[in-house]
Amino acid sequence: MDEDLISKKELLDLTGISYxxxxxxxxxxxxxxxxxxxxxxxxGQETFFPRDKILARIELIRNMKExxxxxxxxxxxxxxxxxxxxxLDLEKHHIVTQATVQWCRQACQQEVLTFxxxxxxxxxxxLIRNGAVAWPEADIIWQTLRRHYERFAERAATLVFVxxxxxxxxxxxxxxxxxxxxxEFEPDxxxxxxxxxxxxxxxxxxxxxxxxxxx
Numbered sequence: 426m427d428e429d430l431i432s433k434k435e436l437l438d439l440t441g442i443s444y445x446x447x448x449x450x451x452x453x454x455x456x457x458x459x460x461x462x463x464x465x466x467x468x469g470q471e472t473f474f475p476r477d478k479i480l481a482r483i484e485l486i487r488n489m490k491e492x493x494x495x496x497x498x499x500x501x502x503x504x505x506x507x508x509x510x511x512x513l514d515l516e517k518h519h520i521v522t523q524a525t526v527q528w529c530r531q532a533c534q535q536e537v538l539t540f541x542x543x544x545x546x547x548x549x550x551x552l553i554r555n556g557a558v559a560w561p562e563a564d565i566i567w568q569t570l571r572r573h574y575e576r577f578a579e580r581a582a583t584l585v586f587v588x589x590x591x592x593x594x595x596x597x598x599x600x601x602x603x604x605x606x607x608x609e610f611e612p613d614x615x616x617x618x619x620x621x622x623x624x625x626x627x628x629x630x631x632x633x634x635x636x637x638x639x640x
């Protein structure tokens with residue numbers, strides 16, 4: 426699964442952060458080690474980053490660093506933040522729609538969610554709104570992410586939703602440390618959605634931060 430990469434030089438120019446800031450945030454584990462990707466170029470070895478993920482993370486750090494220490498930020502940007510989120514707040518802050526909140530109340534009978542469960546609900550909301558999946562299929566995504574997301578949270582992971590002859594299923598595909606994470610299905614299976622879970626989690630962390638600021 427190829428990602429859109431940004432070079433270190435372009436990142437520093439685009440964001441205005443310094444070399445020292447970037448590597449200080451790395452040492453404090455605000456930016457994951459695996460996001461520093463070494464690639465050969467015509468000028469030698471250069472460092473690249475997954476563009477969307479690193480830009481979202483830098484925005485998140487900037488939003489928090491005036492009020493929190495680097496150690497506190499590191500805790501907040503953990504792959505699975507130790508937070509609980511109310512359905513009412515997710516709807517109030519437009520993270521998910523009212524219809525998705527109602528589905529969760531009826532199907533899951535929960536009013537308070539973990540981060541992984543809130544991520545699952547936000548993914549369901551997006552796929553329902555863009556027409557990729559239907560409500561009867563939502564529970565497949567809910568069960569998969571709430572049970573297994575934490576195992577893959579520190580790796581680049583994608584949710585793949587598949588249908589074959591009217592039967593639906595989904596899987597989490599995670600990149601391996603040594604590289605490679607392609608997945609292929611038999612010809613009759615149709616991939617109807619792929620969701621970048623790392624990017625979705627980063628976006629949710631930003632929204633959760635905004636919720637805290639607004640409260």
